[in-house]
Amino acid sequence: MSPTGKVTSLDVAKRAGVSRSAVSRVFTPGASVSERTAQKVRDAADALGYRPNVLARAMLTGKSKIIGLVVAYLDNHFYPKILELLSEALEREGYHVLVFMASHTASDIEDVVSQILDYQVDGLVLASVALSSDLADRCRASGVPVVLFNRKVEIEGELAVVSDNRTGGQIVAQHLIDLGRTRIGHIAGWEGASTQRDREAGFMEGLRAAGLGLYAREVGDFRLNRAKDAARRMFDTDARPDAVFVANDYMAFGVMDVLRAELGLRVPQDVAVVGFDDVPSAGWPAYDLTTVRQNAAAMVDATVAALITEISGERVDAPDPLAVELVKRGTT
Amino acid sequence: MSPTGKVTSLDVAKRAGVSRSAVSRVFTPGASVSERTAQKVRDAADALGYRPNVLARAMLTGKSKIIGLVVAYLDNHFYPKILELLSEALEREGYHVLVFMASHTASDIEDVVSQILDYQVDGLVLASVALSSDLADRCRASGVPVVLFNRKVEIEGELAVVSDNRTGGQIVAQHLIDLGRTRIGHIAGWEGASTQRDREAGFMEGLRAAGLGLYAREVGDFRLNRAKDAARRMFDTDARPDAVFVANDYMAFGVMDVLRAELGLRVPQDVAVVGFDDVPSAGWPAYDLTTVRQNAAAMVDATVAALITEISGERVDAPDPLAVELVKRGTT
DNA sequence: CACTGTCTTGCAAACGCATGCAGCGAGGTA
DNA sequence: TACCTCGCTGCATGCGTTTGCAAGACAGTG
Numbered sequence: 001m002s003p004t005g006k007v008t009s010l011d012v013a014k015r016a017g018v019s020r021s022a023v024s025r026v027f028t029p030g031a032s033v034s035e036r037t038a039q040k041v042r043d044a045a046d047a048l049g050y051r052p053n054v055l056a057r058a059m060l061t062g063k064s065k066i067i068g069l070v071v072a073y074l075d076n077h078f079y080p081k082i083l084e085l086l087s088e089a090l091e092r093e094g095y096h097v098l099v100f101m102a103s104h105t106a107s108d109i110e111d112v113v114s115q116i117l118d119y120q121v122d123g124l125v126l127a128s129v130a131l132s133s134d135l136a137d138r139c140r141a142s143g144v145p146v147v148l149f150n151r152k153v154e155i156e157g158e159l160a161v162v163s164d165n166r167t168g169g170q171i172v173a174q175h176l177i178d179l180g181r182t183r184i185g186h187i188a189g190w191e192g193a194s195t196q197r198d199r200e201a202g203f204m205e206g207l208r209a210a211g212l213g214l215y216a217r218e219v220g221d222f223r224l225n226r227a228k229d230a231a232r233r234m235f236d237t238d239a240r241p242d243a244v245f246v247a248n249d250y251m252a253f254g255v256m257d258v259l260r261a262e263l264g265l266r267v268p269q270d271v272a273v274v275g276f277d278d279v280p281s282a283g284w285p286a287y288d289l290t291t292v293r294q295n296a297a298a299m300v301d302a303t304v305a306a307l308i309t310e311i312s313g314e315r316v317d318a319p320d321p322l323a324v325e326l327v328k329r330g331t332t
Numbered sequence: 333m334s335p336t337g338k339v340t341s342l343d344v345a346k347r348a349g350v351s352r353s354a355v356s357r358v359f360t361p362g363a364s365v366s367e368r369t370a371q372k373v374r375d376a377a378d379a380l381g382y383r384p385n386v387l388a389r390a391m392l393t394g395k396s397k398i399i400g401l402v403v404a405y406l407d408n409h410f411y412p413k414i415l416e417l418l419s420e421a422l423e424r425e426g427y428h429v430l431v432f433m434a435s436h437t438a439s440d441i442e443d444v445v446s447q448i449l450d451y452q453v454d455g456l457v458l459a460s461v462a463l464s465s466d467l468a469d470r471c472r473a474s475g476v477p478v479v480l481f482n483r484k485v486e487i488e489g490e491l492a493v494v495s496d497n498r499t500g501g502q503i504v505a506q507h508l509i510d511l512g513r514t515r516i517g518h519i520a521g522w523e524g525a526s527t528q529r530d531r532e533a534g535f536m537e538g539l540r541a542a543g544l545g546l547y548a549r550e551v552g553d554f555r556l557n558r559a560k561d562a563a564r565r566m567f568d569t570d571a572r573p574d575a576v577f578v579a580n581d582y583m584a585f586g587v588m589d590v591l592r593a594e595l596g597l598r599v600p601q602d603v604a605v606v607g608f609d610d611v612p613s614a615g616w617p618a619y620d621l622t623t624v625r626q627n628a629a630a631m632v633d634a635t636v637a638a639l640i641t642e643i644s645g646e647r648v649d650a651p652d653p654l655a656v657e658l659v660k661r662g663t664t
Numbered sequence: 665c666a667c668t669g670t671c672t673t674g675c676a677a678a679c680g681c682a683t684g685c686a687g688c689g690a691g692g693t694a
Numbered sequence: 695t696a697c698c699t700c701g702c703t704g705c706a707t708g709c710g711t712t713t714g715c716a717a718g719a720c721a722g723t724g
Contacts, residue, residue, distance in 0.1 A: 006474075008710055019674045024712055031713095034672060049473070054450045055387050055396060056710035059679045064387060066430070066451075075612060080412040087433045096451070098398070099429045101419045118386045119398075119428070141381070142338075253616065261617035280407060284585065285593035286618040340680055351704045356682055363683090366702060388680035391709045 007050040016044035027052050058120060067307065068116035070100045070109070071127045076222065076250040077279040078296075079127060082149070085300040086125065093308060095122070102129055110135060117142050123307040125149050128222075130192060131158065145310035147303050150294075152194045152318075159310070161302045164321035165195055165276075166202035168292040169245075171326045172274050173206025175290070176243045179332055181272055185216035185241035187230045187255060189248055193222070196247055199276060203245055215241050220251045227251035231258040235265065242271060243332075249275035249282045249291055256287060256331070273331040288330035298322050339382040348376035359384050390452060399639065400448035402432045402441070403459045408554065408582040409611040410628075411459060414481070417632040418457065425640060427454070434461055442467060449474050455639040457481050460554075462524060463490065477642035479635050482626075484526045491642070493634045496653040497530035497608075498537075500624040501577075503658045504606050505538025507622070508575045511664055513604055517548035517573035519562045519587060521580055525554070528579055531608060535577055547573050552583045559583035563590040567597065574603060575664075581607035581614045581623055588619060588663070605663040620662035630654050 009023040016023070018037055025031035026041040033041075044050070058064040067090055071079055087097045098119060102112045113135055116124060124139060127149040136155050139146045145159070152160035176184055186203060189196040207213060218234050220227030227246065231254065234241065246252035252275030259265045259273070267273050275282060278293035302319045309316045341355040348355070350369055357363035358373040365373075376382070390396040399422055403411055419429045430451060434444045445467055448456060456471060459481040468487050471478045477491070484492035508516055518535060521528040539545060550566050552559030559578065563586065566573065578584035584607030591597045591605070599605050607614060610625035634651045641648045 006710090010710080020711080021674060021713080022672090024710095025673090028712075032672060037672080049470070051446065051450050053452060053710055055390050055452050056679090057712070058387050059391065059681095059710085060712045062679085074412040074416045077409065077412075080406040080409075080415075083412075083415075083431070084406045084433055087431055091433070091447075096447070097431045099415070099419055099431050101416055101423070114383065115423075115428070118383050120385060120387050138381070253613075253618070257617045281585075281613070285589045286585070338680090342680085352681075353683080353704060354702090356680095357703090360682075364702060369702080385680055388709090389682075391680080391711090392682045394709085 007048045009050070009052070011048055012041060012044045012050045015048060016040040023050075024052075062120075063122055063311075064120045065095050066098050066119065066121050067095050068098050068100060068113075068119065068121040068124045069127065070102050070112055070116070070125070070129050072102055072129050073222070074101070075224070076248065077281055078248070078250065078277045078294075081280065081296055082127060082300060085296055086303065089300050089304045093304065113139070117144060122311050123147070125303060125307070126151070128193070128195075131155070145307060147306050147310075149299070149303055150195055159306050159316070159318055160194075161299050161306065161319055162195065162198075162321050163294045163299065163324045165198035165324075166205075166321075168276060168294075168324040169199040169202025169204075170206040171324075172245050172276075172292060173203050173210070173212075175326055175328070175332065176245070176272060176274065177206070177210045177212065179243070179272060181243035182212065183215040183239075183241045183243070184212065185218070185234055185244040186214055187227055187234065187244060187246045187251060188217065188219045189222040189251065191219060196222075199247055216244075220247065220254075222248060222251060224250065224254045228254040228258050231255040232262070235259060235263055235271070240265075240271070243274075244271060245274045245276075247276055249277040249279045249289060251275075252289055252291070253281070253287055256289070267331050278327050282327075283329070285330075290329045290332040291327050293325045293327050295322055295324070339380045341382070341384070343380055344373060344376045344382045347380060348372040355382075356384075394452075395454055395643075396452045397427050398430050398451060398453050399427050400430050400432060400445075400451065400453040400456045401459065402434050402444055402448070402457070402461050404434055404461050405554070406433070407556070408580065409613055410580070410582065410609045410626075413612065413628055414459060414632060417628060418635065421632050421636045425636065445471070449476060454643050455479070457635060457639070458483070460525070460527075463487070477639060479638050479642075481631070481635055482527055491638050491648070491650055492526075493631050493638065493651055494527065494530075494653050495626045495631065495656045497527055497656070498534035498653075500608060500626075500656040501531040501534025501536075502538040503656075504577050504608075504624060505535050505542070505544075507658055507660070507664065508577070508604060508606065509538070509542045509544065511575070511604060513575035514544065515547040515571075515573045515575070516544065517550070517566055517576040518546055519559055519566065519576060519578045519583060520549065520551045521554040521583065523551060528554075531579055548576075552579065552586075554580060554583060556582065556586045560586040560590050563587040564594070567591060567595055567603070572597075572603070575605075576603060577606050577608075579608055581609040581611045581621060583607075584621055584623070585613070585619055588621070599663050610659050614659075615661070622661045622664040623659050625657045625659050627654050627656070 009020045012023045013020045025033045026038050100112045124146045133155050148160040216234050218230035220230045275289050275291035278291045282289040282291050341352050345352045345355045357365045358370050432444045456478045463485050465487050480492040548566050550562035552562045578587050607621050607623040610623045614621040614623050
């Protein structure tokens with residue numbers, strides 16, 4: 001063992017009286033080693049505290065066993081949950097997650113992805129982050145599979161894992177109509193997001209099917225304060241809506257805060273509120289928010305599955321949008 | 333450029349008509365290169381899309397520029413915030429964060445840390461995770477600096493970044509006493525955590541100073557459902573407390589939910605509630621929770637600073653506990 | 665005993681980069 | 695011209711692995 005504390009396969013080999021190759025093979029599942037040497041090597045390794053250097057292995061094999069994750073927001077409680085699930089699922093497959101925070105500017109993303117590629121990641125997950133076709137090309141050129149999470153993009157052959165946002169929007173409309181609401185508003189997220197566009201498209205479709213149109217519309221950009229401003233604009237008036245579909249739960253919390261605490265409105269008596277995502281806190285009594293549940297576990301599973309098979313070299317085609325479900329609670 | 337899309341320094345060297353060393357030096361700040369060759373190399377690199385391979389560099393230099401982060405909870409909104417800040421601060425220093433989820437069992441942690449070390453991380457942050465002295469030794473042996481975050485441990489020479497939890501507990505007691513509350517309860521977090529012990533110790537001290545003792549005590553283990561159970565046990569009785577200090581905001585939300593939604597109690601009229609952390613949602617009107625603010629940014633800065641200097645080889649001694657601040661809101 | 669086939673093992677060559685060392689040329693001084 | 699200095703540059707080596715190849719060991723077969 002060198003003074004720095006680094007134990008190499010050579011140290012183990014010497015102690016076990018075998019070659020470096022033997023040591024390597026013991027730690028490579030499926031390699032040809034006799035049980036006798038394997039045992040000797042394992043003993044020596046344990047005694048020295050040897051563990052293979054993942055980085056060195058990565059150089060030879062080209063597989064770093066690390067997956068890059070780019071995520072824009074972490075304040076929206078949906079994403080910590082996703083990170084948790086994703087990390088656990090990937091750990092089970094022997095991968096680990098290198099996290100990169102990115103703001104929303106395209107140039108920033110560009111930069112961040114470049115940095116990620118420097119780490120020779122085996123795959124890339126972009127959560128709620130836009131992918132330019134330029135960037136997509138770069139990743140493809142590096143041979144790094146990319147999966148978009150909760151956002152899709154109109155580029156041929158790009159993998160995206162999304163819920164069936166369109167249907168989600170529809171069932172929200174249906175639900176509000178069933179409740180007899182007629183002055184129905186929408187507070188949108190960031191309009192550049194496919195997620196937003198699909199939810200709204202489905203929602204509009206649902207309204208239209210009942211012969212209704214949108215009574216009011218504001219944009220919240222998926223940000224809490226923008227959403228609160230949007231709510232103020234929409235509701236601080238006499239002719240306010242009697243229901244509002246907010247494009248995600250995180251914004252819906254802000255909207256409810258404005259409605260109840262600032263404007264003194266009652267939910268759902270004065271205004272019905274529906275969100276999207278079903279983050280854990282949506283179920284807490286303080287909000288008790290009716291929402292559309294995205295199946296986070298299924299989304300993560302689909303992401304991991306797509307990633308793994310792409311890494312193994314097979315092309316996989318885009319998974320179907322995942323089913324969503326209306327969760328009726330106290331706000332409607 | 334090889335067929336796989338990997339561009340190496342040799343490719344760039346050839347195109348620029350220089351040696352590999354020259355290319356390497358151009359990408360090594362402070363190395364000796366003439367402006368003329370630097371320009372040639374940069375042009376060639378741009379044309380080929382070359383970027384140095386971090387992993388290969390890591391092998392030579394022994395610095396991987398990656399920091400391991402072990403985190404136990406992500407549902408407590410405090411930690412996503414920390415992850416965000418930490419990741420951003422480290423990115424600024426040229427590092428990136430490899431995330432590992434760990435449950436609380438010691439053997440699991442052990443395992444997880446071993447895996448991290450396999451990646452030759454330059455440093456390790458353990459957030460809300462126990463560090464056995466065994467593990468500490470292993471890390472020291474590998475020469476990997478470790479910083480405990482929001483948890484300290486009684487091991488000589490271990491770095492820990494914590495708030496002044498003791499004072500935090502004291503000012504909570506003081507505050508409740510100032511409000512004239514006399515039947516004061518405490519819902520504790522996980523008792524193995526120094527954070528819990530310090531907060532409670534300070535709290536008790538504050539009560540004692542006013543000649544008071546604890547009226548009731550339950551344990552919530554920093555878990556939401558445990559905290560709700562604890563609240564039920566503590567408050568579903570005639571002789572209930574008129575104030576409760578909950579060891580963190582996350583549990584306090586659950587406690588308030590039980591108090592208001594299940595037991596029909598009014599906060600703060602019937603029961604005053606105080607939390608700890610000041611997570612973003614504590615300020616939302618739905619809870620409007622009085623709490624003790626931990627300066628997350630300062631904690632992260634201290635963590636990064638300690639990490640960086642330790643990586644550079646200097647020993648640094650444990651930073652002082654960071655100042656906390658009572659944030660008075662509607663629950664008291 | 666010779667021959668063949670099956671396992672196991674060591675050798676040596678990568679992987680992509682950084683860096684000490686020595687050599688090169690240009691410029692300055694005597 | 696001879697000599698020295700100094701800024702640049704290339705060569706070669708090494709970081710800790712994996713892996714194709716070939717050789718050794720051994721058992722089975724005729």
